[in-house]
Amino acid sequence: MNPEDQDALFEWLASVRNDPYAFVLGAYEWGVGDLVKHDGPDDWQIDLLCRIRDGVISVDQAIAETMRTGDQHETEPIMEATTSGHGIGKSAQIGMIIDWAMSTCEDCKVVVTANTDNQLRTKTWPEVGKWQRLAINSHWFDVTATAVSANDGEHSRSWRADAVPWSEHNTEAFAGLHNKGKRIVLVFDEASNIADKVWEVAEGALTDEQTEIIWLAFGNPTRNTGRFRECFRKYRHRWNHRSIDSRTVEGTNKEQIAKWAADYGEDSDFFKVRVRGLFPSSSDLQFISQALVDDGMSRTVTPAQIQHAPVVIGVDPSWTGTDEFAIYLRQGLHSQLIGTFQKNDDDVISAKRIADLEDQYKADAVFVDFGYGTGIVSAGRAMGRSWTLVQFGSGSTDMAMLNKRGEMWNSVKEWLKAGGELNDQQTADELAAPEYRVRLDGKIVLEDKADMKKRTGVSPNRADALALTFAYPVAKKQQFGSHGLVSDYNPFN
Numbered sequence: 001m002n003p004e005d006q007d008a009l010f011e012w013l014a015s016v017r018n019d020p021y022a023f024v025l026g027a028y029e030w031g032v033g034d035l036v037k038h039d040g041p042d043d044w045q046i047d048l049l050c051r052i053r054d055g056v057i058s059v060d061q062a063i064a065e066t067m068r069t070g071d072q073h074e075t076e077p078i079m080e081a082t083t084s085g086h087g088i089g090k091s092a093q094i095g096m097i098i099d100w101a102m103s104t105c106e107d108c109k110v111v112v113t114a115n116t117d118n119q120l121r122t123k124t125w126p127e128v129g130k131w132q133r134l135a136i137n138s139h140w141f142d143v144t145a146t147a148v149s150a151n152d153g154e155h156s157r158s159w160r161a162d163a164v165p166w167s168e169h170n171t172e173a174f175a176g177l178h179n180k181g182k183r184i185v186l187v188f189d190e191a192s193n194i195a196d197k198v199w200e201v202a203e204g205a206l207t208d209e210q211t212e213i214i215w216l217a218f219g220n221p222t223r224n225t226g227r228f229r230e231c232f233r234k235y236r237h238r239w240n241h242r243s244i245d246s247r248t249v250e251g252t253n254k255e256q257i258a259k260w261a262a263d264y265g266e267d268s269d270f271f272k273v274r275v276r277g278l279f280p281s282s283s284d285l286q287f288i289s290q291a292l293v294d295d296g297m298s299r300t301v302t303p304a305q306i307q308h309a310p311v312v313i314g315v316d317p318s319w320t321g322t323d324e325f326a327i328y329l330r331q332g333l334h335s336q337l338i339g340t341f342q343k344n345d346d347d348v349i350s351a352k353r354i355a356d357l358e359d360q361y362k363a364d365a366v367f368v369d370f371g372y373g374t375g376i377v378s379a380g381r382a383m384g385r386s387w388t389l390v391q392f393g394s395g396s397t398d399m400a401m402l403n404k405r406g407e408m409w410n411s412v413k414e415w416l417k418a419g420g421e422l423n424d425q426q427t428a429d430e431l432a433a434p435e436y437r438v439r440l441d442g443k444i445v446l447e448d449k450a451d452m453k454k455r456t457g458v459s460p461n462r463a464d465a466l467a468l469t470f471a472y473p474v475a476k477k478q479q480f481g482s483h484g485l486v487s488d489y490n491p492f493n
Helices: 003-015 020-027 043-069 090-103 117-134 196-205 254-264 269-276 290-298 347-361 370-382 404-417 425-432 449-456 461-468
Strands: 078-084 109-114 141-143 147-150 160-163 183-189 212-219 240-244 311-316 324-331 334-342 365-369 388-390 436-438 444-446
Touching (some): 020 043, 043 090, 090 183, 090 212, 109 117, 117 141, 117 147, 117 160, 290 404, 290 425, 324 461, 334 347, 365 461
Parallel strands (some): 109 160
Antiparallel strands (some): 436 444
């Protein structure tokens, strides 16, 4: 390339520094060679490119204002989550975005990971290399099986994109995502099956001020739990998100899609995940389905439905300083979170709190988790209380479940099926989070609390407190006054 053409290329790339859509239109020979069947990006790709453009412009304006006035103007990471069916061209989109990011920002740093090393090496990264080689400035970079780097020796280590397999036991690569004052791009491909720990570490690392930070998550929505799912639910206020239906994209196999519709139905989980780009009603390993939990959150139970049912309280003391001390009440189909506290090593104080709630709601029984509840129950007995300790690991009366905790959680599941009411979103999220496995003897093993916290970062204390209300059968205590049966408890206050 002669000097004049080189100067023109530099000038053009500078003009599209903040505009990935304009870059994609001008950097490739659409309709020629490998792109002979394409006249430009698909509609959904254009939408994402424009969203990134708007985000980058906003960040750069904040940085410019900080430099102009000396006052700090906060910049927020650009976070885009995309679910999709099969064959929509998401790997191509990843390749185009990375090519734009690298080509228009000196010393840009890119890290790409995927659900498996095989996905990363054989599907995601070949597309990254392909779009770099198709670009008008392909001679700027060297492409290997795991990296794209500037071929300028002074920048080869600072101006690069790397394919990095993830491991929840080795997250250092995601903890080192710093490039202050420049541009960082982090890509999660097939994000449903990337461990929550990796998401957590990556999020904590993306904190550089006055820096363009772009975090992209793509994938078929195969699991209804985990951090990718929460981009569309719990953390939807942080993420721009979209779901792409394979039927709306050119180049997908419409005949195969029609067969799947006929075989499975358009509302089946199979079709939702593989075609519509929607999360399933339940994941394969999810013990309590999201649909059951959502139904519980949508219900309103009337006093007439529960007035003859016993009032039961479940108590799950906190295990660590960051976990909640949770207290739940259940009366028939009604449930209510009635207390949450931080961990307290003073058993007498904890016992007093439970006793006050027992009196306030005139509970017929109180069940407390054995693990950290023994001292609390002892203190309660000194106060004249007859609370019951429950060992999660003890034997189950439910032949399908391995232990007492599984038995209680299965009771919660059946209770939800029967019309149980939930009114706390965190409890609902915790109920849908645990996974399960089936032993060779057929017993169902519910994921234990420690493993779930390691996987999700959350301890299901509220859900366990609710489950404890199903520990043992309870009979309603009859309280008679001069006018017969008396109770001033109103579960709906």
